[in-house]
Structures are given as structure tokens and as C-alpha cells.
Amino acid sequence: MSWLGRRSQRTVGLVVAFLIVVGRASAQESRPSVLALDTEAAVDAAVDENGNDATNLFFDAVASARLGRNVEAIVRPFVQRLGVTGEWNRQVWVAAVRYERPGPIGIRIDGGLIPSPVGYANMLLRPHLNPTIAQPSSLFTPLPAVESRGPRPTLLGAVYPYGVNATVSSRWWDARVAVIDTSPLRTRRIFAQTNPPRFTNIAFGGGITPMVGLRIGTSVTHGGWLKAGEVPTITESQDATVVTVESEYSVKYTKVAGEWTRDAIGTSHGDTSASGWFIQGQQTLTPRWFAAARVEHMSAPALVAATNSFTSMHFNGTEEVVGFRLTPQITLRVGHRAREAFNSSAYIHSGTMSLVWWKRWI
Secondary structure, eight states, X not given: OOTTHHHHHHHHHHHHHHHHHHXXXXXXXXXXXXXXXXXXXXXXXXXXXXXXXXXXXXXXXXXXXXXXXXXXXXXEEEEEEOTTTOOEEEEEEEEEXXXXXXXXXXXXXXXXXXXXXXXSGGGGOSGGGOSSSSOOHHHHOBOOOSSTTOOOOBSSOOOOOEEEEEEEEOSSEEEEEEEESSOTTSOOOSSOSOOOOOOOEEEEEEEEEEETTEEEEEEEEEEEEEOTTSSTTOOSOEEEEEEEEEEEEEETTEEEEEEEEEEEEOOTTOOEEEEEEEEEEEEEOSSSEEEEEEEEEEEEEEEETTTTEEXXXXXXXXXXXXXXXXXXXXXXXXXXXXXXXXXXXXXXXXXXXXXXXXXXXX
């Protein structure tokens, strides 16, 4: 058995077969085959002040093929090795059909395994789109437990749900509505032995672009996040509401972006809430050199088992990076990262480095 494993081999085989079939269908229609493909590979390493080190590997591809007028199919398989555990994570993040009609009022509809319709942070998951090395902590850092032996949610998970998302937009505004099968508080892997239960969540969002380079957006998502019976103490399913406010501003060689998130979380001990924010900036210094930084904070409840009540805990983080573009496809980054974890009163400092290769083929 190869290192990819039988399951991943089947996934790659299905993706290749899909692209071959689409290419043949386009040829039979006597129209040029319209395909798009880009690939990415990244390695990043971190060593903290205590000598602990971790190296992560990341490989992914995004392929799209035209199925007909205004309709295309998109797939995004990826493979990741987590440096802390050494675990290989092989998944498909996107497998969707998209209808898109341009015009003064544009329309786009995605169906299937879709990109997250919630939050700005999820747009930074591809390394070449992320100005720093680490991802925003809101995506992957578990919040303190709010149920005894229950799952630990994230503030705003890296979500690629099954669902349908419809967006309308003009030059100055955009609006969307989506139905997805998971809460943004919990991440589900397509290929995994265990996964959180499915819940119907409804998401609404929109934004305005009052001037060129500036966008302000918001979203609201509501639905179940915790199912009755997941652990013995959970006798009723619980809902959660996730609110985000995001903004991005670009002018000349400077780009600043940020996001604020608040989760209203239902538990068997009563309703509670968590919140957090991050602000990041990127400055192009020369055609090859750039600098970037991010500051982030989260506040979250933690269950005190003795009293069945909640106490507040905090997470803080900073990251500073200098990057150099060796070629148009290859970028080297070095930086410093500091994290004050939940239930900690001291920062842990780390030195970081990453190498990212990205190429658009067709």
C-alpha cells in the first residue's frame, strides 16, 4: 500500500476520471475545452523557546472545468501532514457545481461540498493567499470545554460543508444566503472514522464596497451544533448562533484586514458566549520583499465542573513575518510568533519559517 493509502488513491482516481469525462464531453460538443488548474505545496517549521519543534507539509490543487454555459465544476483535493502528531490528513475540501451569471447584478450559486460561506478567515486557508505563516487561531484552536466530556468547538472553524450557497452582487454591494449541514463551530472531515453529527444551519451575509479597495461585510449563521446523546450529559440538542463582521482595505502597496466573531452557544448548563478578533496587515516593500503581521484575541467560557458554571478564559497571539519572493511561484517567509494559550498566563515564543510554491498551469 502506498503512503497515500487506498482511500486517498480512490479519491485521486475519481478526480482524474471526472476531469477526463468533462474534457471528452467538451470535445463532443465541438467547443474548446475550458479547464483551469493550479497546484500548491508548502512546508513550514516552528521551534519554540523550550526547544519543541514541528514541521507541517501541505499539498493541494484546485481544478475547474466548464460543463456548459455559465456552469462549471470545481474540485479541491489536499494532503496535509501535521508536524505535532505526524498524522497525514487526506481530504477533499471542495467538490461543487457552480452557476455564475455576470452582469450589473451578478448571480452565483454553489452546490455540493462548497467553500465556507461564513467569515473572512476561511479565505486564508491556502498558504499563498495567507500573508503570514500561521493561520488565524480562530480556525483551529479549540475553545475550552463547555460540556463535561463534550466536544470542544472552535470560534470559527475551517468549514467546508455540504450545502447550497446563492450570492448576488453589484459593484457596490453583495448579499448571500446558504444552507449548510454543519455549524461553523465544528469541523467535519470527509474521510474520517468519526465526525460530528449533521445539523441544518442557515447563513445570511452581505457587504458593501463604499470605495475602491474597501469592503465591509457581515454574516449570521444559526443552527444546531451539539446533538442529544453525543455524551451522556447531553439530553437535548443545542443550537448556536455565529455572528461575524469583517473588513478589508487595500491602497497602493498596503493591505489591512480584520474580523470579529461572536458565538452564542447553547449548553446543558445554560446559554453562554465566546468572542474574538484578529487584525492583520501586509506591506509590499519592494517587488520581491514584503512584511506582514497579525494580532489576535479570543475570550471563551470554560465549564467549572464543581459548580456547573462558567469562568472566562483568554487567548492572545501575535505574529510578525518578513517574506521574499524568490521567483513568481516560490515565496520564502521567516518570522516570530507568540501565543498565550487558554488557561495560561505566559506567552510562548517561536521562530518560524515557510517555503510556499504555487503555480497556475492552465
